[in-house]
Amino acid sequence: MLKVEISGLRALPRWFDRGYRIGREAGVWLWIGAAFCAQLVLAGGVLAIMGTDREGTGLALHDTARLSFLLFWPAYAGGAMATLFGNNFGGLARRGRDFGLAYAAAQLVHVGLVGRLIVIEGGPFPGSIMPFFAVGVVWTYVLAFSGVDRLSQVFSPSFWRIIRSIGLEYIALVFFVDLVVRPIEMHAGRLIDYAPFSSLLILGTFLRAAAAVRRSRLGAKAATFRTTCSHWHRRRSSAAR
Numbered sequence: 458m459l460k461v462e463i464s465g466l467r468a469l470p471r472w473f474d475r476g477y478r479i480g481r482e483a484g485v486w487l488w489i490g491a492a493f494c495a496q497l498v499l500a501g502g503v504l505a506i507m508g509t510d511r512e513g514t515g516l517a518l519h520d521t522a523r524l525s526f527l528l529f530w531p532a533y534a535g536g537a538m539a540t541l542f543g544n545n546f547g548g549l550a551r552r553g554r555d556f557g558l559a560y561a562a563a564q565l566v567h568v569g570l571v572g573r574l575i576v577i578e579g580g581p582f583p584g585s586i587m588p589f590f591a592v593g594v595v596w597t598y599v600l601a602f603s604g605v606d607r608l609s610q611v612f613s614p615s616f617w618r619i620i621r622s623i624g625l626e627y628i629a630l631v632f633f634v635d636l637v638v639r640p641i642e643m644h645a646g647r648l649i650d651y652a653p654f655s656s657l658l659i660l661g662t663f664l665r666a667a668a669a670v671r672r673s674r675l676g677a678k679a680a681t682f683r684t685t686c687s688h689w690h691r692r693r694s695s696a697a698r
C-alpha cells in the first residue's frame with residue numbers, strides 16, 4: 458500500500474506537467490470560446506430585456522462594444538506595460554495574442570448586431586462612418602489570422618511587427634472615435650458613462666508611446682555599446698600586433 462502511494466506521489470509531477478501542456482495547447486481556444494460566449498450572453502440578455510427593436514439593438518451594440526474594448530486593451534497595452542514596468546507584467550504581454558483572439562471572437566457578435574441594426578434601419582449607416590469602422594473590422598481579422606503559421610511564414614517577422622502595429626493603432630483610433638469623439642458630439646449628458654473606457658484608451662496610447670521611446674533609447678544605448686566594444690577590440694588587436 459505504501460509503495461503504491463509513493464509511486465502515485467512520484468507520478469504527480471508528470472500529471473501536472475501533462476495538464477499544463479494540455480491547458481497551454483487548449484488555452485487559445487478556451488479564450489476564444491469564452492469571449493464569444495460571454496459576448497453572446499451579454500447581447501442576448503440586453504435584447505431579451507430591452508427588446509429586439511432599434512433601441513434594444515442599439516443598447517446591445519453599446520454594451521458589446523465595451524466588452525470588446527476590455528478584451529482589446531490588454532492586447533494593445535500589455536506589451537508596453539511589460540517594457541515600462543518589467544517582469545511583473547510579463548504574463549500580460551505573453552497573453553497578448555490570447556486577448557487579441559478573444560477580442561476578435563467577441564467582435565463577431567458585435568458585427569452581427571451591426572448587421573441587424575442595418576436591417577432594422579432599412580439601409581446602411583451614414584457613408585462617412587461606415588467605411589471607417591469597416592476598415593477596423595478588417596484589421597481585426599487580419600491581425601487574428603496573422604498568427605496562423607502558414608501566413609506568418611509568408612513574410613518576415615519584421616514585416617508582421619509593422620503590420621500588427623499599424624492594425625492595433627487603427628483599431629485604437631476606431632475606439633477613440635467611438636469612446637471619445639462621438640460621446641462629445643452626441644452624448645454630452647452621458648460623458649460619465651464613457652469616462653472609464655476613454656481614460657483607459659488614452660492611458661494605453663501614452664503607455665505605448667512611452668514604451669516606444671524607451672525601446673528606442675535602449676536600442677541606441679545597445680548600438681553605442683556595440684560600437685564601443687568594437688573599437689576597443691580593434692585597438693587591442695592593433696596593440697597585440
